[in-house]
Amino acid sequence: MSVPRDGSKPVPSIWFDVEDLFEHVRHNPRPSGIQRLALEIMRGMVSDPAMRHRVGFVRHAPDGRDLLVVSWAEVDRLFGSAAPVAVAAAMPAAPSGSVGPGVTNGGAPARRGRLDRLLGVVPARVRRPALLFAVMQTQAAAALSGIAVSIVRQEARRGMNGLGRGVRAVRRSGAAGDPASDGATARPAGEAPRRLSDVAVAGDVLTVLGSPWNALDYAALVSRARGLHGLRFAVLMHDAIPVLRPEWCDRGINRIFRHWYGSVLPLADFVFANSRATASDVEGWCGRAGIPLPGAVRPVPVGSGFGAPAGGDTVAATPRAIGSESPRRPFVLFVSTIEARKNHLLLFRVWRRLMEELPASDVPDLVFVGRAGWLVADLMDQIRNSRFLDGRLRLMQDVDDATLRGLYRSCLFTVFPSFYEGWGLPVTESLAFGTPCIASRATSIPEAGGSLARYLDPDSVGDATRVIRDAITDRQGLADWQERIQREFRPVPWSAAGRAMLDAVDAAS
Template sequence: MENDIVGSDVKKFQRKIWFDVSDLLGYFPDNRTPTGIQRVQISIIQSILSGSESEEIALCQFLEDENGWFLVDPDRFVKVSTLSLMGSDARDLVWRREVSTLRQEAMAERIDAFPLRSVLINIGTSWWLPNYFMHIREAKKKSDIYYIPFIHDVIPAVVPRFCAHELVHEFIDWFMGVVQHSDRYFAVSEASKKDFLALATELNAGIPSADVRVVHLAAEKKTVSVPTAAATSLFRREGIEPGKFVFFISTVESRKNQAGALDAWQNLIRNNPKLPIPKLVIVGKRGFESHFFLEKLATFIEAEKHIVYIESVSDEELAALYSSCLFTIYPSYYEGWGLPITESLGYGKVCVTADNSSLPEAGQGLTVTYRTGSNHDFEEKLLSLIKDRGHLSALEQHIAENFQARHWETIAQEVLAFAHAVQEGAEQTKKIEPVLESAYYPLNRNRQLKISSDLTSAEVLRDGSGWHRLEDFGSWTRGTGARLTFTVAQPCNRIAIQLKGIPSSHCEVTVSANLAGSSTKLRLNPDEEAWCFLDFDGDIAGKKLNIDVYSREVETTTNPETGHSRVISVGVCGVYLFDKTNANARTDFIEAKLFDLLKYKKMKKLLCTQ
């Protein structure tokens, strides 16, 4: 029998393939024009919803503040995602109203449990969603679901210099979670798959290559049409002449190398005074370290004659820019795929691109490539296309004859086929069952900037949904009771739980376990950190342990990350397992506690079995 779903017609919930659109619904309130990953999600999901398989799937989102999963109406989703492609004004009243309605309606239908053995696919990103994997575990426990994420890239772990430190921290937390919880994976390129598997190996995850299905992104052939009134207005307003500009679209950030493109244009103008250098039109919203580009643009000699920068355009305007440009450029330092290259080829336009990561895959061997990091090579390749229009025409003809079109409908079918194969394979879904050695296991969020073999996360010890997000000290409970679940690998008869009092009042805490002789109470002062000890009647090695932490005292505070109010109860900082075979275990613990060494001590590898 299917699991019941509260607040909606049960027929809506009988679909066995679910798409998590949390990423998009979190993006839309503050943004309208989709970037690469959002565009991929919209294209794949809309392709499925418009086809014969639409009755097979359902959409959902995860909300941290609401502590659960919610149903998303597909018709409303299509309407909003289509609107996002039709305009670029995020302040438009129609747009804001539709986004608000979508979110409000989605919050009205909570999913208590997915149908048994469902497949949950996340095409977007989830590393910015605290407690996401905690709820994936709950869904696996309740409904035995399969979880399949898309690996778009592993940029924060491979080239962290191009990312904010907080993003790298979040990504590494996500990476540990994704290899622990996922049953299979999609990757958007062979390059992304290779880098993902290399990082997983570094983490001792041991993921078989066959578990990662590469699904190359779309390379649709576009029909060049007459520019619309909106596109014509854009060209007139920005001083863009068809056939006399080079186009570069991407989020403006240091990794995408818009600053390097400005340097190249400055050199082309300076070194070729008699040659008419086409304008460079750059489109993209501001991202990480965009100030480098903006500062360089502000000092560009006669920028108004040579450079056009536009933060966002509609799909109509985008099509006109692709159709009317001389050629495109994409000098990125690292990518998971490179959708602008694919789109450029679809319009029959030559793209000058760097030779790193997945960019050659996206280019199908039809791009003009230069050596990454070689400004001279980049400028030489640009100059050859600007000076020799016959050469440019020959390259365009080569694209017309050899371009391999690939449609979003095809990708959608490949995604569904893989999901069905996983579901019908009758394999057990991955279970998260932590096995601990004697050591200290802090429940705080990751603060490291590199994936390494000794990196692990005790987040998976949290069982159920009675927890708030991880913070630097550990994790607050919700006042409804919270559970830690794990199996002890070595002889052990004592466990210590490190607790933290709520900020403004005293709290009485009860800590108990499912094994005999293990219950204790203590009183915590405001913000006090203290240890409580569970002593067991016998050795608990090999036994599954459920430790419940509860306090009826709660306090309403503000979430430091979101600014939303929340109700918290006693916090849990970490767990310490004593080694029964070590006669000095208690002395070692006391010394470590006395000199505050636990926080500096590397915890042993946390093992998860299926």
């Protein structure tokens, strides 16, 4: 609990559990949507002088029974710069520093690892398809590997059936720093980590912003923190997709989601959501499942923009080329993990139709930014068999923030045809850069795009083709649309989400 500078009575502090971020970076060097949102909320609070003294960060102790304090600096440096990796199987080799017309990786050299060396003995005609298959399968399994290892180890050790209560997949050695500082320094080398029990006081709030589902015994950890230290507990819900639309998730994730939230939500003093749609979904599911909630699920504002721009750069900057080269062809951008729910297949079919209906010179390239995820083996086969739509489709992964900014600014417009979202972060990211976005009208996505985005039916190739073709062929209309976005879009600071959570905590105190 922090003491205000004016000497008035202490105010509750929020301690963010960041263990899932450290777990995520073991498998993926770049943050996905949930990790991005959690990072930006925490960064916004740490950057705000009115809130930074009320924020702390914790990881899980190796025994899984306590929480260790870490500094913001340790969290903030998790996702460092990484050269974007292009997946261009069955295509002619691109020039050095390029992954296709209009998209460059800033001249970063290609990275060759053990898999590349092994593929060196494979005949050339099958080498690229084999590489694509290996990359796709490895990435699709990575998200579940930590959870699977945790379950196997715990059941072998404890002899429990079903999910069990879980153990840590990896024994962490957390380092602690000043939880209320701006994270400029971590704890001195050799100094023992501080436990949350040594610094937190009754009334403080342990808060989960991300997805620490690999900790299957999390309810026990929360119960100890609430019982022994008088902490309260808060959860930010990103969506209820695994229980409402399980067909778009791995079966193991569905089981874990039900178990984790079914055991953890009854312990919550505050339940927040990233949209009104998510709040409604969570309340409906909990009501049907008999899961008690502390009250109404509270939506919090979702910010716009991301990261800490280098050199004072701002999201309102004039569009510019990526890297040192100007794009050789115009392109349309889709930022998302490649999985069935995100509806990449719709765009594949739309672009095939556009290539048949329009002159080749009028069809822009299509750029997918994101790793391959669940339930997309057939789609990846189609992409490969079509020779990446004869060179008009580009895939990029592990793209750093600077490159992603360049992509947003340099594309004609963005697309986001997802079937189901908790919010729709790439929609607001696009608008924040002054770039038009054509998005699905499903679930929460119109909350993210408002009146500045245009919408399509995610179930209709015909409707999607019509909306996208109109934007491609009417360049003056596209320019007018972009000018309106740049004139009317009002960015939301990420600190607004933190302020909403603190206001709820203070009101309950």
